[in-house]
Amino acid sequence: MDVKAKKIRVLVAKPGLDGHDRGARVVARALRDAGMEVIYTGLHQTPEQVAETALQEDVDVVGLSILSGAHMTLAPKIRHLLNEKDMKDVLFLVGGIIPEEDAEKLIAAGTADQIFTPGDPLDKIIDYINAKFASAE
Amino acid sequence: MLIRGVLMHHLVKDLLAGNRRAAARLITLIENDDEEKRSLLKEIYPHTGKAFIIGITGAPGAGKSSLVDRLLQQIRAEGLTAGIIAVDPTSPFSGGAILGDRIRMQDHALDAGVFIRSMGTRGSLGGLSRSTREAIQVLDAFGKDIVIVETVGVGQSEVDIVKTADSTVVILTPAGGDSVQTIKAGIMEIADVFVINKADLPGAERTATEINMMLDMNGEKPWRPPVLPTVSIKGDGVDKLWEALQEHRTFLEDSGKLLDVRRQRVRRELTEQVEYLVKTRIWDEVRDTIELDSLVEKISKRQQDPYSAAGELLAKINFYKGDHGEGG
Ligand SMILES: Nc1nc2c(ncn2[C@@H]2O[C@H](COP(=O)(O)OP(=O)(O)OP(=O)(O)O)[C@@H](O)[C@H]2O)c(=O)[nH]1
Ligand SMILES: [Mg+2]
Numbered sequence: 532m533d534v535k536a537k538k539i540r541v542l543v544a545k546p547g548l549d550g551h552d553r554g555a556r557v558v559a560r561a562l563r564d565a566g567m568e569v570i571y572t573g574l575h576q577t578p579e580q581v582a583e584t585a586l587q588e589d590v591d592v593v594g595l596s597i598l599s600g601a602h603m604t605l606a607p608k609i610r611h612l613l614n615e616k617d618m619k620d621v622l623f624l625v626g627g628i629i630p631e632e633d634a635e636k637l638i639a640a641g642t643a644d645q646i647f648t649p650g651d652p653l654d655k656i657i658d659y660i661n662a663k664f665a666s667a668e
Numbered sequence: 669m670l671i672r673g674v675l676m677h678h679l680v681k682d683l684l685a686g687n688r689r690a691a692a693r694l695i696t697l698i699e700n701d702d703e704e705k706r707s708l709l710k711e712i713y714p715h716t717g718k719a720f721i722i723g724i725t726g727a728p729g730a731g732k733s734s735l736v737d738r739l740l741q742q743i744r745a746e747g748l749t750a751g752i753i754a755v756d757p758t759s760p761f762s763g764g765a766i767l768g769d770r771i772r773m774q775d776h777a778l779d780a781g782v783f784i785r786s787m788g789t790r791g792s793l794g795g796l797s798r799s800t801r802e803a804i805q806v807l808d809a810f811g812k813d814i815v816i817v818e819t820v821g822v823g824q825s826e827v828d829i830v831k832t833a834d835s836t837v838v839i840l841t842p843a844g845g846d847s848v849q850t851i852k853a854g855i856m857e858i859a860d861v862f863v864i865n866k867a868d869l870p871g872a873e874r875t876a877t878e879i880n881m882m883l884d885m886n887g888e889k890p891w892r893p894p895v896l897p898t899v900s901i902k903g904d905g906v907d908k909l910w911e912a913l914q915e916h917r918t919f920l921e922d923s924g925k926l927l928d929v930r931r932q933r934v935r936r937e938l939t940e941q942v943e944y945l946v947k948t949r950i951w952d953e954v955r956d957t958i959e960l961d962s963l964v965e966k967i968s969k970r971q972q973d974p975y976s977a978a979g980e981l982l983a984k985i986n987f988y989k990g991d992h993g994e995g996g
């Protein structure tokens with residue numbers, strides 16, 4: 532392990548009211564096993580908490596897990612708060628049960644960089660993040 | 669240089685002006701061994717030395733993070749500000765980490781008087797991360813009155829934290845089998861305050877009695893660590909803990925020990941920096957002028973021994989060649 536290498540830091544956040552975080556925990560572990568530093572903040576985070584945590588932890592990636600169906604309000608709100616905090620270039624991912632038309636809207640509006648749904652293999656998320664940072668370097 | 673919209677040479681100025689983004693960016697740059705790291709730290713150093721540093725250590729799951737959460741309530745109620753550095757282990761296999769201490773502290777996420785940063789150990793074995801000390805300096809210069817460091821709680825966490833903190837809190841639990849026989853060697857010596865957390869569980873009193881007995885066997889000491897029961901999930905006993913920490917601080921200040929401890933810390937920092945510079949200088953020179961490979965060849969063939977070769981190598985190095993690119 533190269534301890535000097537810069538690590539990709541990811542905030543895995545669960546905004547809103549839904550009370551299941553098994554999915555978020557599985558993703559967090561997979562990202563850890565892929566060599567990333569994953570900050571996990573637990574359930575029921577407000578958009579303000581998510582954005583401020585992203586700032587203090589200086590993450591490269593914010594990944595939301597939303598199963599409550601509130602993605603069309605929560606995701607834009609958090610993106611907006613991140614932009615206000617000068618964190619426009621944070622990679623913004625949304626995961627959850629998200630209908631295709633919503634996913635298209637979120638991406639078209641510039642809210643999310645990518646959407647993942649429960650059917651997606653974990654490797655797809657890892658590869659996506661790795662590719663983004665490989666090309667940025 | 670522009671990094672993510674932040675001008676590098678404005679970072680320290682922004683930090684001193686209270687900009688949270690600058691504090692967060694600086695910690696990242698330092699943690700990633702950015703080439704500007706040393707010059708940034710140089711700029712930060714004159715503004716450090718004001719914060720009081722509290723270390724919290726104890727076995728995994730002892731309740732460190734929940735206790736920090738409750739301590740934050742006390743600290744904020746006193747009108748003081750706080751910076752938290754929460755360290756979790758980096759996986760030696762993947763190099764990744766799950767940093768989960770924040771879960772227990774998120775009630776303070778939106779409090780402008782609190783700044784929380786999670787760090788992975790990144791290969792360091794002493795219970796702190798490689799850059800914990802520098803991150804403390806950032807939060808100190810940032811103006812936080814108190815900086816709390818939560819250690820990993822495995823390995824030799826106690827060794828590093830005492831060198832780093834002004835006061836060290838050791839958390840034991842009744843359930844953890846932390847009875848006297850199983851207490852890790854060295855723990856008794858490093859605690860300024862003992863906390864028996866999870867005092868709602870059976871056995872807490874016995875654990876406290878055992879610790880007290882051991883402390884009494886140590887004979888008269890200028891500071892006798894108190895042993896305090898807490899229930900950190902409810903907040904019970906945390907006011908007493910905060911009182912004890914303040915008493916310890918007063919003791920350190922009145923007895924002159926605080927100056928001693930900090931002088932020792934400065935001595936260590938200075939020694940490390942000298943060693944670092946000497947090492948860098950030597951290897952720069954060796955790379956430039958001396959045929960390391962041919963020496964290796966010779967030694968391998970037993971035409972020379974490594975002891976005299978090292979001596980010869982050093983004799984050729986010019987240590988006084990002006991400033992060594994350490995301008996800030
Ligand atoms: N019964 C009881 N449980 C507690 C108490 N304090 C913490 N816990 C529980 O112990 C578990 C660990 O608490 P944390 O505060 O995360 O402990 P920690 O020492 O920070 O853990 P690591 O950082 O993972 O080493 C949680 O499930 C808490 O709810 C307490 O006073 N009583
Ligand atoms: Mg913890």
